[in-house]
Amino acid sequence: MSRGVIGWDVGGVNTKAARVAQGKVLATRSRPYEVQRDPEALVPLLRTLAHELGVNGDEPHAVTMTAELSQMFRTKREGVGWVLDALCSAFARSAVHVYTVDGCFITPEAARERALDVAASNWAATARVVAQAYRDAILVDTGSTTTDIIPIVHGTVAARGRTDPARLRSGELVYLGAVRTPVEAVVHEVPLEGAMAGVSAEGFALMGDALVWRGELAPAEYTAPTPDGRPTSRDFVRERLARVVCADREMLDDAGIDAIADHVAERAAARIAASITRVQREHPHLELAVVTGLGDALAARAVRRAGMRVAHLAEQLGGDAARSAPAVAVALLCEQHIAR
Numbered sequence: 001m002s003r004g005v006i007g008w009d010v011g012g013v014n015t016k017a018a019r020v021a022q023g024k025v026l027a028t029r030s031r032p033y034e035v036q037r038d039p040e041a042l043v044p045l046l047r048t049l050a051h052e053l054g055v056n057g058d059e060p061h062a063v064t065m066t067a068e069l070s071q072m073f074r075t076k077r078e079g080v081g082w083v084l085d086a087l088c089s090a091f092a093r094s095a096v097h098v099y100t101v102d103g104c105f106i107t108p109e110a111a112r113e114r115a116l117d118v119a120a121s122n123w124a125a126t127a128r129v130v131a132q133a134y135r136d137a138i139l140v141d142t143g144s145t146t147t148d149i150i151p152i153v154h155g156t157v158a159a160r161g162r163t164d165p166a167r168l169r170s171g172e173l174v175y176l177g178a179v180r181t182p183v184e185a186v187v188h189e190v191p192l193e194g195a196m197a198g199v200s201a202e203g204f205a206l207m208g209d210a211l212v213w214r215g216e217l218a219p220a221e222y223t224a225p226t227p228d229g230r231p232t233s234r235d236f237v238r239e240r241l242a243r244v245v246c247a248d249r250e251m252l253d254d255a256g257i258d259a260i261a262d263h264v265a266e267r268a269a270a271r272i273a274a275s276i277t278r279v280q281r282e283h284p285h286l287e288l289a290v291v292t293g294l295g296d297a298l299a300a301r302a303v304r305r306a307g308m309r310v311a312h313l314a315e316q317l318g319g320d321a322a323r324s325a326p327a328v329a330v331a332l333l334c335e336q337h338i339a340r
Helices: 039-052 077-091 109-111 122-133 164-170 207-214 234-241 254-281 296-305 319-323 327-340
Strands: 005-010 016-023 024-032 061-065 096-099 135-140 146-154 188-194 195-198 286-290 309-311
Touching: 005 039, 005 077, 005 109, 005 327, 016 039, 016 188, 016 327, 024 039, 024 319, 024 327, 039 077, 061 077, 061 122, 061 327, 077 096, 096 109, 096 122, 096 327, 122 135, 122 327, 135 254, 135 296, 188 254, 207 234, 207 254, 234 254, 254 296, 286 296, 296 309, 319 327
Parallel strands: 005 061, 061 096, 135 286, 286 309
Antiparallel strands: 005 016, 016 024, 135 146, 188 195
């Protein structure tokens, strides 16, 4: 296997890795891992994923992260430092290249000093790789937790926000994803027996339940802990969705569950579409959106609702690579950086 570059996207609830060489994606790996639940597990996880990717010890490691937002940390600076400590324990410090939101690779030492430049940098890596293939487009990356909406104009990433708060303010970050978002954070009422009923606010069901029921997400892709601790199969998804209206599996038939799931999915798409429209308003010539992420079906529905054409990053990178797009992207960018 050629040497290549290893890309990392270290998140608060998922860690993804990719190996690339000569501009090609050789392999990807993804593991659900919640920082706050088991902080000591990150270094072993990094080494395990690296072993699965065939790392032999001398490859460069390109890094993006979002784990710094975990409630385990009191500040993002603390979180960035913790992620860097783990990476430098797992691999040679000199091999770690940290990506900044403005498109540079810096050392771990510099990254500690520039914590807000490397915090939540994963969207910037994906957008710059997309910009190499699509000169004018909007990237819509719907993951398990959030959606990034990034304008690309004349081959340049034209995002207004650089930090999470700034991106929330600009509409370029929507805190709505395909798995972890509670149903009550998406809707306040759902159809029930021909009328609209208010929903419970007890965290009974997540977006993952609605999308698994609709067939847009495989049960194995529902990687968050379920609200009731039961499996992600349709039988248990049905029970969680019924509890959205304080009912149970004996009180609602399939049509009743369909109505709830369809309404939740539609309102989620509408929220994402509203932000797409808001971003496009500043760049009215953009007509194409490139969708990716675990929730690419949800993203595509939102794009169409916003009146734009859809292209799937999976058609360019492959399905597994597109679902680990930031890890793939940062590896590709680092390989280009090293080759200069």
